[in-house]
Amino acid sequence: MKHTVYWIEGDGIGPEIWKVTRPVLDAALSAATRGEHVIDWVELLAGEKATRLTGSPLPQETLDTLAKASIAIKGPLGTPVGGGIRSLNVAMRQTFDLYACIRPVRWFEGISSPVKHPELVNMVIFRENTEDVYAGIEYQAESAEAEKLGNILRAEFGAKIREGSAIGVKPMSAFCSKRLVRRAIQYAADHTLPSVTLVHKGNIMKFTEGGFRAWGYEVAREEFGDITIPEKEATPENSKGKIIIKDRIADAMFQEALLHPSQYSVLALPNLNGDYISDALAAQVGGLGMAPGVNMSDTLALFEATHGTAPTAAGKDIANPGSLLLSGALMLEHMGFTAAAEKVRSAIVGAIADKTVTQDLAAEMDGAQTVSCSEFGNILRKKIV
Numbered sequence: 001m002k003h004t005v006y007w008i009e010g011d012g013i014g015p016e017i018w019k020v021t022r023p024v025l026d027a028a029l030s031a032a033t034r035g036e037h038v039i040d041w042v043e044l045l046a047g048e049k050a051t052r053l054t055g056s057p058l059p060q061e062t063l064d065t066l067a068k069a070s071i072a073i074k075g076p077l078g079t080p081v082g083g084g085i086r087s088l089n090v091a092m093r094q095t096f097d098l099y100a101c102i103r104p105v106r107w108f109e110g111i112s113s114p115v116k117h118p119e120l121v122n123m124v125i126f127r128e129n130t131e132d133v134y135a136g137i138e139y140q141a142e143s144a145e146a147e148k149l150g151n152i153l154r155a156e157f158g159a160k161i162r163e164g165s166a167i168g169v170k171p172m173s174a175f176c177s178k179r180l181v182r183r184a185i186q187y188a189a190d191h192t193l194p195s196v197t198l199v200h201k202g203n204i205m206k207f208t209e210g211g212f213r214a215w216g217y218e219v220a221r222e223e224f225g226d227i228t229i230p231e232k233e234a235t236p237e238n239s240k241g242k243i244i245i246k247d248r249i250a251d252a253m254f255q256e257a258l259l260h261p262s263q264y265s266v267l268a269l270p271n272l273n274g275d276y277i278s279d280a281l282a283a284q285v286g287g288l289g290m291a292p293g294v295n296m297s298d299t300l301a302l303f304e305a306t307h308g309t310a311p312t313a314a315g316k317d318i319a320n321p322g323s324l325l326l327s328g329a330l331m332l333e334h335m336g337f338t339a340a341a342e343k344v345r346s347a348i349v350g351a352i353a354d355k356t357v358t359q360d361l362a363a364e365m366d367g368a369q370t371v372s373c374s375e376f377g378n379i380l381r382k383k384i385v
């Protein structure tokens with residue numbers, strides 16, 4: 001059976017890590033399904049390659065295809081300098097309403113970490129991707145817009161805003177908060193995970209971040225009432241087999257992630273909190289280089305390497321394909337091929353245990369042998385049977 005997956009190779013190290021990733025994913029799927037399922041890979045153009053071939057960094061054909069697609073995977077895309085589009089990633093996120101940014105964070109044995117027990121970190125981050133202070137509603141200090149908005153807020157709402165301030169707006173809606181939390185709870189249910197934690201600053205920002213918390217509990221109660229229970233009401237008797245819904249103030253959550261990581265499983269967060277905790281947790285397990293990710297709408301799942309184009313490493317066959325590979329594993333899991341996904345992950349675990357890794361990882365390990373990006377791919381393929 002054939003399954004269509006669209007791919008964008010990306011800029012910088014994109015082509016190199018993609019060249020390694022695709023055969024590993026094919027091998028894993030073939031081994032796990034005895035050749036019964038194959039991916040029909042269809043390339044879409046974006047970034048520098050698209051500009052070279054079509055004159056546009058994000059051609060209409062790519063947009064039209066993605067609008068109807070359900071699964072795609074992409075390498076990193078550079079931000080065009082001096083072009084019309086500020087960031088291709090942001091453009092795609094907005095065009096396709098990819099409202100949930102999902103990042104599983106776990107440690108791989110052998111990777112050096114700044115904490116004593118990185119193995120206790122096993123969390124899946126659900127970050128809201130479309131609202132909050134990241135919505136882009138911001139006015140420069142002393143601009144006509146900032147002056148006008150400041151005047152309205154002072155005159156009509158009695159707000160105290162210093163003259164000449166820059167002003168940003170933080171919109172957060174029940175609709176967007178709920179659809180994000182809904183996805184997080186559904187994920188916890190699908191993967192039999194013990195808890196979903198709403199991470200917010202509702203103690204200070206009562207209506208935006210506090211709204212996120214309240215709407216989150218509302219979704220849990222109204223749509224998942226039979227399989228969830230709020231932490232405050234949970235007892236050992238009444239919470240058996242149920243997903244505990246917790247909430248934590250964002251600053252406390254950063255402490256908790258370091259002090260009691262094993263007590264957290266799925267995290268649901270507004271955009272800004274989610275951005276911060278994604279990098280903090282990735283660092284806790286040994287850096288961003290290996291973090292997989294996906295951005296999802298209700299119809300499209302766009303899997304991606306979470307790092308950038310690493311221009312200084314490009315063309316040298318030295319980059320670590322781990323992030324794209326693990327995003328590919330996440331994609332296989334999303335497609336229902338859990339055993340294939342596990343094969344990709346255990347091949348990576350095996351290569352790390354053998355200490356045959358790319359230079360970024362080797363630099364952090366004792367006695368490791370540095371292998372090239374393509375050689376790392378060959379090692380993984382040999383491990384997949």
Ligand code: NAI
Pocket residue numbers: 013075076077078079089289304305306307308309310311312313318319320321322323360
């Ligand atoms: P970057 O992630 O490309 O590089 C940061 C550092 O990590 C560099 O030292 C780089 O060599 C290293 N690095 C990154 N990925 C690596 C890998 N797979 N293997 C080995 N080393 C790796 O971030 P930077 O330099 O801030 O951004 C470069 C370009 O990438 C910019 O144009 C930026 O806009 C874009 N970018 C794209 C992203 C995406 O497509 N999702 C995400 C982040 C940045």
